[in-house]
Amino acid sequence: MVSERGLQVLRAIVQDYVDTREPVGSKAIVERHAFGVSAATIRNDMALLEDEDLIVAPHTSSGRVPTDKGYRVFVDHLAELRPLSGAQRSAITSFLDEAGDLDDLLARTVRALTQLTGQVAIVQYPSFARANLSHVELVALGGPRVLVVLVTDTGRVSQRIALVVAEPTENDIAHLRARVGSLLVGRRVADCVQQVTTTLADGPRPGNTLDAIADAVLRVVGEELEEFRQDRLVMAGAATLAKRESDFRGSIYPLLEAIEEQVTLLRLMSEMVADEQGLSASIGRENEPFGLVEASVLASRYDGSAGGARVGLLGPTRMDYSSNLAAVRAVAHYLTRMLEDDDSAR
Amino acid sequence: MVSERGLQVLRAIVQDYVDTREPVGSKAIVERHAFGVSAATIRNDMALLEDEDLIVAPHTSSGRVPTDKGYRVFVDHLAELRPLSGAQRSAITSFLDEAGDLDDLLARTVRALTQLTGQVAIVQYPSFARANLSHVELVALGGPRVLVVLVTDTGRVSQRIALVVAEPTENDIAHLRARVGSLLVGRRVADCVQQVTTTLADGPRPGNTLDAIADAVLRVVGEELEEFRQDRLVMAGAATLAKRESDFRGSIYPLLEAIEEQVTLLRLMSEMVADEQGLSASIGRENEPFGLVEASVLASRYDGSAGGARVGLLGPTRMDYSSNLAAVRAVAHYLTRMLEDDDSAR
DNA sequence: AATTGGCACTCAACTGAGTCGAGTGCCAGG
DNA sequence: CCTGGCACTCGACTCAGTTGAGTGCCAATT
Numbered sequence: 199m200v201s202e203r204g205l206q207v208l209r210a211i212v213q214d215y216v217d218t219r220e221p222v223g224s225k226a227i228v229e230r231h232a233f234g235v236s237a238a239t240i241r242n243d244m245a246l247l248e249d250e251d252l253i254v255a256p257h258t259s260s261g262r263v264p265t266d267k268g269y270r271v272f273v274d275h276l277a278e279l280r281p282l283s284g285a286q287r288s289a290i291t292s293f294l295d296e297a298g299d300l301d302d303l304l305a306r307t308v309r310a311l312t313q314l315t316g317q318v319a320i321v322q323y324p325s326f327a328r329a330n331l332s333h334v335e336l337v338a339l340g341g342p343r344v345l346v347v348l349v350t351d352t353g354r355v356s357q358r359i360a361l362v363v364a365e366p367t368e369n370d371i372a373h374l375r376a377r378v379g380s381l382l383v384g385r386r387v388a389d390c391v392q393q394v395t396t397t398l399a400d401g402p403r404p405g406n407t408l409d410a411i412a413d414a415v416l417r418v419v420g421e422e423l424e425e426f427r428q429d430r431l432v433m434a435g436a437a438t439l440a441k442r443e444s445d446f447r448g449s450i451y452p453l454l455e456a457i458e459e460q461v462t463l464l465r466l467m468s469e470m471v472a473d474e475q476g477l478s479a480s481i482g483r484e485n486e487p488f489g490l491v492e493a494s495v496l497a498s499r500y501d502g503s504a505g506g507a508r509v510g511l512l513g514p515t516r517m518d519y520s521s522n523l524a525a526v527r528a529v530a531h532y533l534t535r536m537l538e539d540d541d542s543a544r
Numbered sequence: 545m546v547s548e549r550g551l552q553v554l555r556a557i558v559q560d561y562v563d564t565r566e567p568v569g570s571k572a573i574v575e576r577h578a579f580g581v582s583a584a585t586i587r588n589d590m591a592l593l594e595d596e597d598l599i600v601a602p603h604t605s606s607g608r609v610p611t612d613k614g615y616r617v618f619v620d621h622l623a624e625l626r627p628l629s630g631a632q633r634s635a636i637t638s639f640l641d642e643a644g645d646l647d648d649l650l651a652r653t654v655r656a657l658t659q660l661t662g663q664v665a666i667v668q669y670p671s672f673a674r675a676n677l678s679h680v681e682l683v684a685l686g687g688p689r690v691l692v693v694l695v696t697d698t699g700r701v702s703q704r705i706a707l708v709v710a711e712p713t714e715n716d717i718a719h720l721r722a723r724v725g726s727l728l729v730g731r732r733v734a735d736c737v738q739q740v741t742t743t744l745a746d747g748p749r750p751g752n753t754l755d756a757i758a759d760a761v762l763r764v765v766g767e768e769l770e771e772f773r774q775d776r777l778v779m780a781g782a783a784t785l786a787k788r789e790s791d792f793r794g795s796i797y798p799l800l801e802a803i804e805e806q807v808t809l810l811r812l813m814s815e816m817v818a819d820e821q822g823l824s825a826s827i828g829r830e831n832e833p834f835g836l837v838e839a840s841v842l843a844s845r846y847d848g849s850a851g852g853a854r855v856g857l858l859g860p861t862r863m864d865y866s867s868n869l870a871a872v873r874a875v876a877h878y879l880t881r882m883l884e885d886d887d888s889a890r
Numbered sequence: 891a892a893t894t895g896g897c898a899c900t901c902a903a904c905t906g907a908g909t910c911g912a913g914t915g916c917c918a919g920g
Numbered sequence: 921c922c923t924g925g926c927a928c929t930c931g932a933c934t935c936a937g938t939t940g941a942g943t944g945c946c947a948a949t950t
Contacts, residue, residue, distance in 0.1 A: 299704065332685065333683055337693070337695070339678065345681075349683070355703045355705070359699065436803075439800070440799075450786045451783055454783035454785070454786050457783075458780070
């Protein structure tokens, strides 16, 4: 079993290794940290830590490096989150305060987070499945094209063009608007999807032109709603990976690909288990199913009236967990506040 | 002056170097290419090419490598575009045929191009400044929020929410819609911007609530129009840079950053000068003002009823210009065809 | 005048021996 | 349980020597 001092040694190793990028030896530890004991004692502790698979020696005779398990213990038990400086805090708030709509706010959030941490920042769009559909707007664009606009009560808007069989009259449009509106407005997005599919399935074959147009419009509405349910990510700082490249044994290709694909990261983030503070971390090999064995992801829940989602960052396993976790927590905090306060801006 | 055979030697050097990634020597050339002369003769030619700064020897005694100027001559005079295979052509067309709206079409275009070339693919949104505004739609969202939707005759749609001082009535909305519509509908986007700013500047201070609402709406319309004018890029394949990393002497950081920033690439692409086929290339040091000295950009113009823009790719200077230029040309060709044919889908 | 074979020369890349030193494991003594 | 001491390991570095691909140049050939 690892002693209390053993854990302090682990903490020292993690901190120094993150700092210097070099394996940490017993002598370096007694020099940099005020343990009241000799190097030989530290060595004994290190031998125990190695037995527990918390640290490992790259070569028979060199300093030790934390294992993924070591980082995990550090994050769970040893890391003291290093709070942001006042300047940083006010920089974040003023930067986020200037945001216009939701898209802008999230874009600013990732930029702030990547700036703060030097890592790849990620924010998940608030999930809209729980939002209610508040408006359906149809606009004849001339010819066989009808613009369909959906608006939720949480302020998300999306539009798409439906191609219909014939040019609808103003009257047709008004009629359709009423028809679709009564079917969907006021319902939750998740229910709307259901509603649309059953209506399309149950309804009689289109008997006349108007019915055919209605069907086409409904199909487009369905596609659009489907997109509401899909989560999306906003990211920034992908380029920073190139700077940290030496932190990765292999190529950064899988990371860049995951960033481009998004779907892998979405799955990863949604499967992370948060602690009581809403913070979560997935370290190194824990990301094996996602092909990101040399990376860590830190995330925090944030909330808004639309229902929350996650904000976090992606970086090499060898990262400064104390600072980065604190930054993620702070940004999530401010993001939540922005979304609660100022409903109007969304 | 460089002889005709000298140029053939340059071509051979470029091709072999791109192939093998290693400096090519005189002996390798006579082996791989059927020049009817001896290695010594080739050496003489190579000396001349070196005088002209078309090739360079990394070390006193090793094979030669093309200079940026050498690539330039190759691209301008020597490259025979290697046409795509039938399978590739039909893959592109069927992939693009499935596209829904404009966004989807462009997304598919970059994916096809990055697939084809293994490089970073880029497409510039069609410029909308010449398009006409065909619809302005206002929707009261309840409370002080008004949804503003703009539609151009080329099918681009964008929406944004305006915050106004008081909740407008249905009547107010109808009135505003007519007012803004008569001001802008039918005009070219570029003119609309002008129109909005002068109206906002000249008009009297808002005398009543409705005027204040009108002002707020107009301001939002102005912002939205401004965004129409800004060009945007769609990209894919950034991760491929990590694979080709060894082709870059320095870090790929500046490249990833340019990709993330977009604005650099936009400037670069807009300043490229196309040949009579609409193709253009910017090679290595020619990109110095943009900080991309180890990269090349190939681009081609494409056209649509909305007015055209550019599609292209970004990769290391040491790339297969023959294949890549052909791929860019082909993709631009199909994209143009899609945009001409099938106006309805946009 | 262009081409060619021959030849001396250069220089990066590789090899192998030797040294250095940071760091370890272990042990006997405090 | 801690500590100083000590033998040991092994990567990193240095240095000299070798190899070989490739060049530049020149005199001879066509």
